Amino acid sequence: MTDPSAEPVPTVIADDVHLTYKIAGRYANRGGALALARTVTRSSSPGLREVRAVRGVSFAAWEGDAIGLIGPNGSGKSTLLRGIAGLLTPASGAIYTRGEPALLGVNAALISTMSGERNITLGGLAMGMTPEEVASKYDDICEFAGIGEFVSLPMNAYSSGMGARLRFAIASSKSHDILLIDEALATGDAEFRRRSEKRIQELRKEAGTVFLVSHSLGVVRKTCNRAIWLEKGEIVMDGPTDEVLNAYEERHDPEKAARHRADQRREAEEKAKNKAANVRAVG
Numbered sequence: 549m550t551d552p553s554a555e556p557v558p559t560v561i562a563d564d565v566h567l568t569y570k571i572a573g574r575y576a577n578r579g580g581a582l583a584l585a586r587t588v589t590r591s592s593s594p595g596l597r598e599v600r601a602v603r604g605v606s607f608a609a610w611e612g613d614a615i616g617l618i619g620p621n622g623s624g625k626s627t628l629l630r631g632i633a634g635l636l637t638p639a640s641g642a643i644y645t646r647g648e649p650a651l652l653g654v655n656a657a658l659i660s661t662m663s664g665e666r667n668i669t670l671g672g673l674a675m676g677m678t679p680e681e682v683a684s685k686y687d688d689i690c691e692f693a694g695i696g697e698f699v700s701l702p703m704n705a706y707s708s709g710m711g712a713r714l715r716f717a718i719a720s721s722k723s724h725d726i727l728l729i730d731e732a733l734a735t736g737d738a739e740f741r742r743r744s745e746k747r748i749q750e751l752r753k754e755a756g757t758v759f760l761v762s763h764s765l766g767v768v769r770k771t772c773n774r775a776i777w778l779e780k781g782e783i784v785m786d787g788p789t790d791e792v793l794n795a796y797e798e799r800h801d802p803e804k805a806a807r808h809r810a811d812q813r814r815e816a817e818e819k820a821k822n823k824a825a826n827v828r829a830v831g
């Protein structure tokens with residue numbers, strides 16, 4: 549548990565990070581769609597093109613932070629997450645992490661031709677649990693994933709939602725210093741989302757830092773204390789969730805933003821009315 553009086557501890561520092569994909573072969577010389585033209589440039593090597601997915605991103609994340617990464621399609625959210633996980637090396641700049649980042653899920657370790665049961669064991673061991681730890685968490689993982697009898701079937705018989713639930717259940721059964729979640733919560737039903745949100749809150753309390761990529765502003769609002777808004781690979785805004793999400797909605801969905809403001813006004817008026825009524829009752 550974090551000691552609230554202790555100095556805040558940074559867990560991830562991104563310093564002017566640039567992440568680039570290099571496209572080789574026959575795709576490199578295609579004209580490219582207009583949308584790509586902004587991010588794709590010819591590289592100095594012939595036959596290679598570069599997609600500059602993340603451009604000059606800097607931030608510090610702290611213990612206990614849950615940070616929602618938001619932005620339109622192709623804005624660089626997943627790429628940034630992969631950079632933090634250490635799966636992509638910055639073309640320039642640096643990412644420093646304290647502890648081992650875990651990118652959810654444990655996809656790399658899971659084998660689709662094996663049953664859910666076997667994959668729980670495999671995933672647990674891959675995350676560094678002992679066989680005893682895996683055995684002690686097994687029932688919890690099954691219950692959390694809520695896939696019932698399917699656990700004994702090979703994972704390639706699962707719907708994509710079921711696979712995502714099992715991966716989330718396995719990955720979140722262990723506390724991580726830095727947990728990186730990419731859209732996993734979008735796949736479950738309302739009940740699974742509620743449980744996942746609660747699980748993320750618990751992980752935060754265990755002094756972890758959570759990064760969550762999501763197109764669902766509702767999930768980010770409920771789960772995160774902070775949001776980073778990316779657009780074309782650059783940070784537009786980084787701050788408290790409500791402030792960032794309100795500004796994002798204002799830009800991308802002004803009608804929804806207006807409805808949201810009206811709801812918030814109504815709630816505030818309601819609260820003020822109730823407070824006044826309580827004061828009168830006490831008086």
Ligand SMILES: Nc1ncnc2c1ncn2[C@@H]1O[C@H](COP(=O)(O)OP(=O)(O)OP(=O)(O)O)[C@@H](O)[C@H]1O
Nearest residue numbers: 569587599601619620621622623624625626627628
């Ligand atoms: N493996 C890859 N090879 C080449 N370019 C890629 C690759 N993955 C992503 N890109 C490009 O990098 C840019 C950022 O993509 P990224 O997936 O990080 O965005 P995103 O914000 O997560 O998008 P979405 O919301 O659609 O998932 C896009 O222009 C995308 O086309």
